[in-house]
Amino acid sequence: MTNTEEMASEENGEKWILRLYVAGQTPKSLAAFANLKRICEEHLAGRYEIEVIDLLEHPQLARGDQIFAVPTLVRKLPPPLRKIIGDLSNTEKVLVGLDVQPRR
Amino acid sequence: MYDTEQSPGPARIELPKSPTGIQGLDEITLGGLPGGRTTLVVGRAGSGKTLLGIEFLVHGALDFGEPGVFISFEETPGDLVQNVASLGYDLNDLCERNLLAIDHVEVSRSDIIETGEFDLEALFIRLGYAIDSIGAKRIVLDTIESLFSGLTNTGILRAELRRLFFWLKDKGVTAVVTGESGEVTMTRHGLEEYISDCVILLDHRVDDQISTRRLRVVKYRGTVHGTNEYPFLIDEGGFSVLPITSAGLLHTVSSERVSSGVERLDAMLDGEGFYRGSTIMVAGTPGTGKSTFAAHFLNAACLRGEKCLYFSFEESPDQIVRNMRSIGIDLAPHIESGLLEIHSSRPTMYGLEMHLVMLFKQIRERQPEVVVIDPLSDLSAIGTTKDVKVMLTRLIDYLKTNRITALFTHLLHTQEEMAPSDLAVSSLIDTLIQLLDVESAGERNRGLYVLKSRGMGHSNQIREYRITDGGIQLVDVYVGPAGMFMGTARLMQEAKERAEAQARNEEIAARQRELELERNALEARIAALQNEFASREEELQRMIEAESRRQKMIDAGTRAIERLRKADDDKKVQATRGETGVER
Numbered sequence: 089m090t091n092t093e094e095m096a097s098e099e100n101g102e103k104w105i106l107r108l109y110v111a112g113q114t115p116k117s118l119a120a121f122a123n124l125k126r127i128c129e130e131h132l133a134g135r136y137e138i139e140v141i142d143l144l145e146h147p148q149l150a151r152g153d154q155i156f157a158v159p160t161l162v163r164k165l166p167p168p169l170r171k172i173i174g175d176l177s178n179t180e181k182v183l184v185g186l187d188v189q190p191r192r
Numbered sequence: 193m194y195d196t197e198q199s200p201g202p203a204r205i206e207l208p209k210s211p212t213g214i215q216g217l218d219e220i221t222l223g224g225l226p227g228g229r230t231t232l233v234v235g236r237a238g239s240g241k242t243l244l245g246i247e248f249l250v251h252g253a254l255d256f257g258e259p260g261v262f263i264s265f266e267e268t269p270g271d272l273v274q275n276v277a278s279l280g281y282d283l284n285d286l287c288e289r290n291l292l293a294i295d296h297v298e299v300s301r302s303d304i305i306e307t308g309e310f311d312l313e314a315l316f317i318r319l320g321y322a323i324d325s326i327g328a329k330r331i332v333l334d335t336i337e338s339l340f341s342g343l344t345n346t347g348i349l350r351a352e353l354r355r356l357f358f359w360l361k362d363k364g365v366t367a368v369v370t371g372e373s374g375e376v377t378m379t380r381h382g383l384e385e386y387i388s389d390c391v392i393l394l395d396h397r398v399d400d401q402i403s404t405r406r407l408r409v410v411k412y413r414g415t416v417h418g419t420n421e422y423p424f425l426i427d428e429g430g431f432s433v434l435p436i437t438s439a440g441l442l443h444t445v446s447s448e449r450v451s452s453g454v455e456r457l458d459a460m461l462d463g464e465g466f467y468r469g470s471t472i473m474v475a476g477t478p479g480t481g482k483s484t485f486a487a488h489f490l491n492a493a494c495l496r497g498e499k500c501l502y503f504s505f506e507e508s509p510d511q512i513v514r515n516m517r518s519i520g521i522d523l524a525p526h527i528e529s530g531l532l533e534i535h536s537s538r539p540t541m542y543g544l545e546m547h548l549v550m551l552f553k554q555i556r557e558r559q560p561e562v563v564v565i566d567p568l569s570d571l572s573a574i575g576t577t578k579d580v581k582v583m584l585t586r587l588i589d590y591l592k593t594n595r596i597t598a599l600f601t602h603l604l605h606t607q608e609e610m611a612p613s614d615l616a617v618s619s620l621i622d623t624l625i626q627l628l629d630v631e632s633a634g635e636r637n638r639g640l641y642v643l644k645s646r647g648m649g650h651s652n653q654i655r656e657y658r659i660t661d662g663g664i665q666l667v668d669v670y671v672g673p674a675g676m677f678m679g680t681a682r683l684m685q686e687a688k689e690r691a692e693a694q695a696r697n698e699e700i701a702a703r704q705r706e707l708e709l710e711r712n713a714l715e716a717r718i719a720a721l722q723n724e725f726a727s728r729e730e731e732l733q734r735m736i737e738a739e740s741r742r743q744k745m746i747d748a749g750t751r752a753i754e755r756l757r758k759a760d761d762d763k764k765v766q767a768t769r770g771e772t773g774v775e776r
Contacts, residue, residue, distance in 0.1 A: 111313040121310075143314055147321035154298045156315040157343070170303055173343070177308035185305035 104128075104136040105165040106186075109150070111143045111158045113185035116175045120159035133186050163187075207414045210258070210330065210366040214244065215253025215556070216433030220409055220418040225390055230357050232387040234379050235394030240405060240426050241370040242267070243276070244394070245332035247431050248368055250281050252330045253291035258366075260330035261293045261322045265338035269294040271658060279430045293322045299342030306344055312352040316359055323365060324759030331360065332368045340381045357386050378410075389413050395421070404543035407433055425549040434549045434586065445469060450496070450562075450597055456666035457625075460651035465625055467647060469595040471588050473568070473618065475602040476627025480638055481659050482601035483507070485625070486564045487516040487523065488663055489599050493524035498561035501554060502534045502712055505570040509534035520662045533558065539570035547571055548583045552590065568600040575689040581620075588620050622646045628654070630678050635680035640666075656682065 108124055110117030121140060128136045143158065151178050153162050154172075163186055165168040172185040183189075209223035218224050225231045225248070256419035259273045264272055272294065273283045286292035295318060316697055323331060336353070343349050360367045369387060371379035378384045384391055391410040396403060406421045424433040449464040452472075458465040466472055474485045483506075490500050504512060512534060513523050526532035537555060542550070548571075555563060563572075571578045591598045600621075618624055624643040638657055642650040656678045658667045670677035670685045677685045 090739070105250045109314060111317060116309050116311065123308075143317045147317045150314050150318045150321070151295060156297050156299065156318065156339070157310045157312050159310060160314065168303070169378045170305070172305050172307060174310045175308035181305060182305040 101172070102135065102166055104132050104163070104186075105139070106136060107139045107141060107153070107162045107164055109141050109143060109153070109155045109158055109160045109162070117159050119175040120161070121175065123179070124161060125181055126181055127188075129175070131183065147167075206683040209253070209415075211256060212248045213255050214431045215553075216246050216422065216424065217244075217407070220407075220422060220433060221390075221412060222415060222417060225228050225366055225368065226412070226414070227366050228296045228364050229389040230360055230369055230387050231392060232379070232383055233368055233370045233392045233394060234373055234384070234410075235370075236373045238395060239373075239394040239396045240424070240431060241394060242272075242334050243279075243431055244392075245368050245370060245428060246272075246276050246281065246283075249292060250276075250283075250286065250332055253286055259291045259293075260332065261295070261319070261328045261703065263319060263322070263331065263333045263334055264294065264296045265299060265304070265333070267334075268296050281430075281728075290326045291326065293326050294317075297338075299338045304342055307717070310345075310348060310767045312339075312349075312356065319360075320363070323363060329365055330366045330367070333370070335370045335372060336489065337379065337381050337383065339369050346381075353383070354386050372677045394424075397503045399543065402574050404546055423543075423546065423549050425546060427553075429553070432549060432553055434552055441624060444595075445592075446595060451492045452485075452668065453490070453492030453730065454485070454657075454664050456655070457640075457664075458756075459604065460655065460666075461623070461645055462648040462650055464648075468597050469592055470597060470646070471591065471620065472597070472599045472620040472625070473602050473621040474599065474625045474627065475604050475606050475618075475643075476640075477629050480627035480629055480761065481657075481664060482603070482627060483512070484516070484519060484521075484659055484664055485598055485627075486566050486601055487512070487521045490532060490562065490564055491521050491523065491526070493562040494523075494529075495598075497509075497531070499558065500526070500562040500564070501558055501560040502532060502564045502566065502773045503551060503554075504534060504566050506566065508536045512536075519659055519664075533560075544571055544579055544583060548587055551587060555590070555594075555596070559594075562601070563591060563596050563598045565598070566601045568602045569603040583603040584620060630656075632678065633681055635679050637655055637682075639678060647694035709769050 099110070106124065106128070108117075108121060110120065116154060121138075124138060128138065139159075141149055149157075153160075153169075155162075157173045159173075161172040161176060163172075170185060170187065172182060176182050193476055194540075205562065208227035209225065210227040211218050211223070211224035212221075233241050233244055245262065248396060249262055249757075252258040252260050262272070267275070269283075283292060283294065287294060297315065310695060322328065336356075339349055340346065346715075357367075357369075369383065371383040372379070374380035378391070378393075388411075390412045393408045393410050395406040395408070396405065398404075405424050405426065407424045409417045409419065409422045422433050436449070446468040448468040449466065450468050451458050451465040452461065472489075474482050476482050483504075486502070490502060491501050502512070507515070509527070513527070516523050523532060523534075527534065533554075537547075537549070537550075543546075551563075551565070558616065568584075571584075588598070623645040626641055627642070628639040628644045630639050631637075638659070640656050641652070641654045644650075653669060655666050655669060657664050659665075667682070670682045
């Protein structure tokens, strides 16, 4: 995917669907959610959707996205599927992982 | 079925064990893997780790009523199902019956980025979910080390693995974790640090282009176990380890005797043949008829109605049947009736251990009364002397424990002396029959003697035998001052003895004739003398009678005179009679 396409998709207002897998309200999952929210607000404002899945409640869902670590962030859309493991504390890495161009 | 939850026996508390159902492995581990604990199975790629895990689960589900979970980090469930279908395991069916759950955890570094703290709780949840969904008692993680290839933060990973193994123990499931062999540490990522209960090492070595799989229980905490390397086999029947029998010599023996199939050979063996359950070796140089002895023995056993297994490393079953028929031993009916089974394979097909594992498998499945290995020496050729002895000791122990009478043929390369390797084997043999090739006077003849036969008084004679249309026939012995006579020499000796006997007979006849003549002559003389005597007797008799008549007449005359003279002087009469007698 080239930069121009990426920009185009952003300008087209394409939805970003992000899914965050956690296991209970642990400090790590709370941190991950907070970090994700902040990054999205900063770089994908208005174009994103975050779905939080607590595996303690829905253990059967871990299989579908091949989750073995928590927290794991999955970029469902736009394709391709990408995964970021960890509490998302390193913004740079998250942006690279999500393939989001920083707005600055 | 073993109960993994309870410790049986008040006297000694044994570790609960979870049987694998894998032939041989449960014997080595004295019951199975540690129940409720984690076992590490280490091996290189292709060493059979996954299969061991699958069998552990399949047997658990089918034979021991313990459902299991297979967590694959490498193969997809589809591949897995397909791979073991060839071994006759229908994993899909087990899954449908809730006896098995398969989960594939895909770890690929390419689409994973790490940032910050994380843990493997999701994996725990998946495992827990799978375990709870079918009430699993067993779990296999194959190969958990894949996580190391997907995650860079090994600090977290190691801590989490440690937690995982505690968690598994808490769950009360018996777990098998597989790991790749490493260069420095046992496993590539040092899994052995976390698993301390039981470690099994699988090895797949290739020596002299022959591959051999071996298994070793490196450690097994809290229980005794076999520590040797045991060869194992993966074939269409799955995984089987060469079992060790009781290490001691405790097998009960039989005093029952079985015929060797050669009547006069039985006569040499105390008149009754071999002991049932003993191990017999027929050793000889090429062409001495070792296989023929084996065929005789098999034929006799089949005629007694005993099940026989014949392992041939030289000839195909058809060839054996044809060749033996040519000397009057028909094995075909025995094969048809199912009493005799012939297995032919090339010795170089597998390594020594593999052969022995195969032998074991066949013997175990078939439970024969008689086993023939023809020739044993082919096995020696593919292993070192020490290996052969170790393996054969196990084989022979197994055969003896099961009271199987075994006959091995053994090819000797030197005529007179047995090679060292042969001797190493021969100490395990109860009855050793040595076949000889005797070369003399421009011909080869076959001879045999009983080198040893434990527990019976056997003949010490060297006997000549011939392979005839009617099989092996021992012939009479001719021993002369220069040794025994064989072949033509024997025939000459026979002829010579016949001639001598003939001469002796003639001599006797002549003497008898002579005696007859002499008797006749003597009898004739006796008759003549008797005749002579008879005629003389007659003459004398006549003279006696004449004389007595005359006497009477004289007496009568005298009495007449007396009457005339009226005298009765006796003296006168007598004197007169005397006078007259003298005068006459």
